[in-house]
Ligand SMILES: C[S@@+](CC[C@H](N)C(=O)[O-])C[C@H]1O[C@@H](n2cnc3c(N)ncnc32)[C@H](O)[C@@H]1O
Ligand code: SF4
């Protein structure tokens with residue numbers, strides 16, 4: 001079943017390749033409508049994570065109301081969005097989360113893939129909400145991909161998220177979603193953010209996920225003002241020196257050991273490369289030309305390293321996006337932020353559409369695999385000559 005679902009997604013992505021190539025060519029000369037959207041629907045949160053400060057700025061009163069969200073998505077500006085994600089803060093803290101998702105699903109005519117991140121820490125709210133969103137996507141033939149965040153096994157997770165029994169609570173949501181997968185088809189798994197505190201637990205989390213038959217993706221810790229409000233945490237959370245090398249090896253091992261076509265390996269290679277080369281980005285990013293983000297209060301910005309360029313409560317999103325002032329901010333991001341940016345946001349979506357970078361990755365990943373196989377074979381023959 002998951003293979004059929006993945007094939008369906010790849011087929012849809014492949015069908016869009018000619019249009020994507022035309023878009024990429026046009027975007028070199030003039031701004032184009034966005035195709036990728038991340039909407040942080042609230043910063044209110046049910047955790048107090050060590051590596052993210054969104055929970056500190058949660059303020060229900062400043063969140064856009066459902067009415068304002070409907071009004072925002074009524075604009076024709078969104079007509080080319082193919083990939084939309086809801087994040088936060090914790091989306092399930094909003095009583096109207098299912099309605100927000102319905103508005104997005106119904107007003108984004110080109111939507112192919114819908115995503116969501118959740119703590120899963122409040123199962124009695126999360127389970128019914130996620131079940132309803134699964135059904136909405138199923139009825140509309142839209143691919144739904146979502147993950148519960150797990151940053152360690154047992155106490156490590158509780159400590160990172162500062163939630164007593166957090167691992168147990170998130171586990172309840174995870175098991176309910178695994179059961180729902182027997183009835184509906186959707187992409188589901190867990191997501192782990194690796195930083196100095198839980199780096200030593202990374203293999204443990206990986207083994208636990210495998211034992212539970214859970215798809216897992218690892219994020220490397222990042223620091224951004226507009227998206228995570230955590231620039232001040234770099235000193236305490238960023239692995240440095242030996243820890244940084246340990247993290248690089250962890251990501252490289254994924255490329256060497258995990259199947260070549262594992263969707264995440266392209267991103268893991270990007271992390272390992274960036275650590276090795278002193279943080280010079282070589283990978284493409286869809287946000288440079290066709291991404292957009294919305295914050296809970298309606299603030300609109302181009303990506304996690306962009307300033308807010310306007311507010312959709314005051315102005316049509318298209319007017320904000322295409323204005324000279326906004327485009328100057330995008331140029332500023334491209335010239336000053338992209339060269340050292342770690343962000344993997346939607347990178348694997350763009351990867352399969354960008355033939356040359358992906359082909360280069362496949363060659364390099366195969367080389368890494370061969371090296372690893374030679375080293376392990378030599379070690380085995382030394383033990384059993
Ligand atoms: C900001 S959270 C919002 C959704 C939800 N509250 C959650 O934790 O899943 C979205 C994702 O960002 C990850 N994240 C948090 N802090 C991060 C950081 N400093 N660097 C990279 N990713 C981070 C979380 O682990 C989660 O998978
Ligand atoms: S990572 Fe998610 S759960 Fe943790 S503080 Fe940030 S928004 Fe909240």
Ligand code: SF4
Pocket residue numbers: 285286287288302303304305306333334337338339341342343345
């Ligand atoms: S700064 Fe990062 S997220 Fe923003 S467009 Fe550049 S590479 Fe993408």
